[in-house]
Amino acid sequence: MPNDSHVAVRNARDMLQDARHIAVLTGAGMSAQSGVPTYRDAQTGLWEKYSPEQLATPEAMANQPNLVWSWMLYQARLMRSVEPHEGHKILGAWQQELNNSGGSLEIITQNIDDLHERSNAEVLSHLHGTTFTFRCFECDVPANYELPPATPEQLAATPELDQLVLEDPPACTACTHGFIRPDIVMFGEMLPQQAMDDALRAVRDADVALVVGTSNIVQPAATLPLAASAAGAQVIEINPKMTPLSEDADISIQGTAREILPELYP
Numbered sequence: 001m002p003n004d005s006h007v008a009v010r011n012a013r014d015m016l017q018d019a020r021h022i023a024v025l026t027g028a029g030m031s032a033q034s035g036v037p038t039y040r041d042a043q044t045g046l047w048e049k050y051s052p053e054q055l056a057t058p059e060a061m062a063n064q065p066n067l068v069w070s071w072m073l074y075q076a077r078l079m080r081s082v083e084p085h086e087g088h089k090i091l092g093a094w095q096q097e098l099n100n101s102g103g104s105l106e107i108i109t110q111n112i113d114d115l116h117e118r119s120n121a122e123v124l125s126h127l128h129g130t131t132f133t134f135r136c137f138e139c140d141v142p143a144n145y146e147l148p149p150a151t152p153e154q155l156a157a158t159p160e161l162d163q164l165v166l167e168d169p170p171a172c173t174a175c176t177h178g179f180i181r182p183d184i185v186m187f188g189e190m191l192p193q194q195a196m197d198d199a200l201r202a203v204r205d206a207d208v209a210l211v212v213g214t215s216n217i218v219q220p221a222a223t224l225p226l227a228a229s230a231a232g233a234q235v236i237e238i239n240p241k242m243t244p245l246s247e248d249a250d251i252s253i254q255g256t257a258r259e260i261l262p263e264l265y266p
């Protein structure tokens with residue numbers, strides 16, 4: 001860790017020690033050390049041919065339902081097969097402790113995995129949905145679909161396009177002409193209004209907003225740290241790379257979620 005990162009960590013710990021209400025905003029970098037690659041870092045396999053912005057769209061799902069469904073299924077299986085790391089676990093413990101003493105730690109995530117929940121943390125807001133529940137692509141009725149368990153071969157590596165075993169998405173039983181999709185926000189789709197409203201409320205109520213592992217360029221999630229700051233919260237960023245937020249954050253820590261979060265726990 002660079003020397004100035006040690007100072008930043010110490011200052012952040014002092015700031016958090018006095019905080020009663022903390023809002024934590026997490027992005028794909030939060031899950032990277034559990035083994036879920038971020039989209040921006042994934043340059044192999046499928047991504048040599050398609051960018052996530054091309055594949056995770058309603059247009060792509062309408063045109064190539066089996067390709068998009070199979071990729072989403074692969075992603076969901078991978079997310080189910082990995083484990084939370086120390087950073088997720090500390091957030092779960094921290095939330096419990098603040099809840100017990102009349103404070104709060106509210107988690108807002110852009111991640112579609114369940115690694116926070118599996119660390120005994122309650123997530124206030126899944127801004128981009130979750131990948132383990134499903135609904136109809138046509139009629140939006142929730143689907144009663146259970147993710148089938150994966151074989152080790154299915155999880156071995158990011159699939160090359162021609163190795164991805166293509167499966168058709170199951171049919172919707174409500175309207176019978178649609179097929180099902182995960183409850184995630186694809187590129188170009190609106191965020192669930194309630195999730196965004198809850199997130200805005202939480203960042204405005206916070207003494208400190210902790211922004212972990214997000215590039216701060218995916219909108220409208222990227223407005224949340226700014227809303228926190230405008231409402232008087234201190235903003236702490238954790239990211240190994242500089243982002244558009246880094247200069248405006250009160251403290252910007254260059255480091256990874258698994259190493260830094262346990263160091264910040266007062």
Ligand code: NAD
Nearest residue numbers: 027028029038039040110111112113128213214215256257
């Ligand atoms: P993103 O825009 O949030 O970028 C990831 C950020 O994480 C980058 O700034 C990177 O520097 C940082 N990072 C990498 N490793 C880190 C670490 N160990 N600790 C802290 N920070 C780290 O995310 P994206 O990958 O461009 O994905 C865009 C959207 O796609 C997400 O918001 C999400 O909806 C979806 N997605 C979800 C998951 C998941 O649920 N785990 C994974 C990939 C993508």
Ligand code: ZN
Nearest residue numbers: 136139172175
């Ligand atoms: Zn339907």
